[in-house]
Amino acid sequence: MKKGYRGYRSYDYLEAEHDYQYFKLAAEVGRVKPYRLPLNQEEEERFEEMISKNLIISLHEHPTIIPEQLQELEQYERQGREATAFAGLAESCLDVIFDNMMDGTCVIHSKAGWKWEDIIHDIGMRTCDIDHQDFLIKGERLDDFYQAKTEDKIAWVKSLESATMIENELERIEILYGLGVRMIGITYSESNSLGNGLKEKQDGGLTIFGHQAVERMNKVGMAIDLSHCGDQTALDVIAASTKPVFISHIGARALWNIKRLKPDEILKACAAAGGVIGVEAAPHTTITKNNPDHNLESYMEHFEYIKELVGIDHLAFGPDTLYGDHVGLHDLFSSNMSIEEQTATTTHQKIEYVKGLENPSEAMENIIRWLVKHNYSAEEISKVVGKNILRVLKEVWN
Numbered sequence: 001m002k003k004g005y006r007g008y009r010s011y012d013y014l015e016a017e018h019d020y021q022y023f024k025l026a027a028e029v030g031r032v033k034p035y036r037l038p039l040n041q042e043e044e045e046r047f048e049e050m051i052s053k054n055l056i057i058s059l060h061e062h063p064t065i066i067p068e069q070l071q072e073l074e075q076y077e078r079q080g081r082e083a084t085a086f087a088g089l090a091e092s093c094l095d096v097i098f099d100n101m102m103d104g105t106c107v108i109h110s111k112a113g114w115k116w117e118d119i120i121h122d123i124g125m126r127t128c129d130i131d132h133q134d135f136l137i138k139g140e141r142l143d144d145f146y147q148a149k150t151e152d153k154i155a156w157v158k159s160l161e162s163a164t165m166i167e168n169e170l171e172r173i174e175i176l177y178g179l180g181v182r183m184i185g186i187t188y189s190e191s192n193s194l195g196n197g198l199k200e201k202q203d204g205g206l207t208i209f210g211h212q213a214v215e216r217m218n219k220v221g222m223a224i225d226l227s228h229c230g231d232q233t234a235l236d237v238i239a240a241s242t243k244p245v246f247i248s249h250i251g252a253r254a255l256w257n258i259k260r261l262k263p264d265e266i267l268k269a270c271a272a273a274g275g276v277i278g279v280e281a282a283p284h285t286t287i288t289k290n291n292p293d294h295n296l297e298s299y300m301e302h303f304e305y306i307k308e309l310v311g312i313d314h315l316a317f318g319p320d321t322l323y324g325d326h327v328g329l330h331d332l333f334s335s336n337m338s339i340e341e342q343t344a345t346t347t348h349q350k351i352e353y354v355k356g357l358e359n360p361s362e363a364m365e366n367i368i369r370w371l372v373k374h375n376y377s378a379e380e381i382s383k384v385v386g387k388n389i390l391r392v393l394k395e396v397w398n
């Protein structure tokens with residue numbers, strides 16, 4: 001349990017039901033049977049040492065809680081008042097978390113999502129909540145990360161999975177930076193004015209406006225994420241950016257042939273340009289033939305494959321988990337999140353949740369436990385749990 005947490009719950013400064021519509025939320029801990037990869041005594045000690053010595057960074061999460069009853073989810077999202085899982089996060093080993101906000105479920109005033117007004121609503125509302133407590137501190141520069149570690153708190157980094165909401169306005173990149181956003185995806189799975197998303201049958205690559213946006217992001221110091229881009233658009237961004245880029249939550253298409261994962265060519269190009277690749281754990285993504293049930297083992301198979309392909313200096317973890325029924329959320333928001341197009345090429349065994357990687361509390365912990373159990377050295381572990389990300393952010397954030 002992190003000592004920096006003193007019991008605050010989301011929107012405690014208001015009166016539930018009197019001031020806003022209250023939804024009974026999923027349990028932050030124990031919604032499904034918690035799983036901790038077993039270690040022997042000596043490995044436990046190494047695990048503890050790795051946690052205390054390193055800055056532990058998750059490159060991609062949604063550390064919010066959705067309602068216990070899934071039929072309330074749409075109504076909940078429409079309120080634009082997502083609850084942060086402070087208590088759940090206090091049980092994690094994380095020092096820094098990249099929070100990707102409402103993404104495809106940002107449907108406050110629109111069914112299709114990603115509207116400028118809605119994104120600003122989401123950012124403002126969540127930040128207001130964060131400003132009323134002191135366990136999560138704003139992660140806007142690297143010093144904030146070290147402060148969080150020292151005070152046993154967590155640095156909270158605002159990220160957006162797509163730049164769709166900037167429409168044709170370059171200055172919105174600066175406005176979002178001013179509001180604390182520090183990483184933006186070029187596209188979500190759908191195309192936008194910058195380029196093509198992964199769901200398209202044809203990818204015309206980065207647009208002229210997309211090139212201008214990449215240039216502006218480089219100048220402003222906004223990190224770039226390519227996770228949901230089409231293949232040609234991703235390659236174009238890597239070539240256009242003067243700074244290294246992230247693929248914050250991804251796996252290897254060579255291991256599981258779905259559009260949501262990236263081919264070797266892109267993984268190699270990202271690494272060759274100095275970038276970092278975070279491995280994805282959202283349900284039904286990082287599956288393999290050896291492990292058709294999505295779980296910690298199939299996840300780490302993707303990690304090891306990418307490590308062999310591009311080297312350990314370009315790897316990190318972006319589990320992309322949340323608190324609540326993630327599979328149910330995918331079913332409900334399947335069209336907004338292009339779930340079918342992402343996974344259509346290969347049939348998978350449906351799971352209820354990803355054992356060992358169910359939420360931000362247990363995901364990074366089990367990943368590090370797995371690395372310890374498989375004899376990764378202290379140096380290798382420190383690189384993939386944080387140092388590689390720090391190296392790129394030092395270059396990208398101004």
Ligand SMILES: [Zn+2]
Nearest residue numbers: 161227228249
């Ligand atoms: Zn995503």
